[in-house]
Amino acid sequence: MIAQFQAILLAVCPALLIVAALKDVTTYTIPNWISLALIVAFFPTALALGLPMNTLGLHVALGVGALVAGMAMFALGWIGGGDAKVFAAAALWLGWPASAPFLLVxxxxxxxxxxxxLAMRSILLRRYVSAGPAWLSRLAEPGENVPYGLAICIGGLVAFPTSSLVLALSAAPL
Structure with a gap:
């Protein structure tokens, strides 16, 4: 029963990353509540899984470092503010050593x-894509932004199984 509760808590991260990606792709925004929910849900999850304090501290340090990096990327105009926040919240959940595959992926x-x-925005494909839903047509508009929340979601989902939280669940006695 406890392992099931822990697994439910763990499911919060991938679920919210998917919601963030879908919101970003369809609206070019990631609502603040998603990043806030990720941050708030991390701490009870870490405690429920018995994460040691030094590992918890490393998760927090990586989250803060990712926030600083995300703010720098935002300041340079590379990503949006919502992307920077969800990037940091995902890094908080992933910790070490999952942060390396997270960054790479x-x-x-x-x-x-x-x-x-770029391919969708080309003259050859744009007319076909524009026949789809409005959000897809917007993605094909030349000069539009890149919904980087999708890439953050993919990186987070790929790295999640190697996070210390998931490893703590798999190491817990049944």
Whole structure:
């Protein structure tokens, strides 16, 4: 019963990352409540899984570091403010050593997303994409932003199984 409760708590992170990605792709915004919910849900999850205090501190440090990096990327105009916040909240959940695959996969997914959007925005494909839903047509508009929340979600979902939280659940006695 306890393991089921812990698993439910763990499911909050991937679920909210998916919601963030869907919101970003369809509206080019990631509501603040998603990042806030990720941050707030992390602490009871970490406590329920018995995360040691030094590991908890490392998670917090990585989250703060990711927030600083995200703010710098936002200041440079590379990502949006919602992307920076959800990036930091995901890093808080992932901790070490999952942050390395998170960064790598997020960067690769971001590059693939940018290339896909460039193709969609080409003269050859834009007319076909514009026949779809309004949010898809907007993605195909030349000069529009890149919904980087999708890349952050992919990176987070790929790295999540290697996070210390998931490893703590799998190490817990049944």
């Amino acid at each position: 997020t960067a690769l997914a971001g590059g693939a997303l940018a290339m896909t959007l």
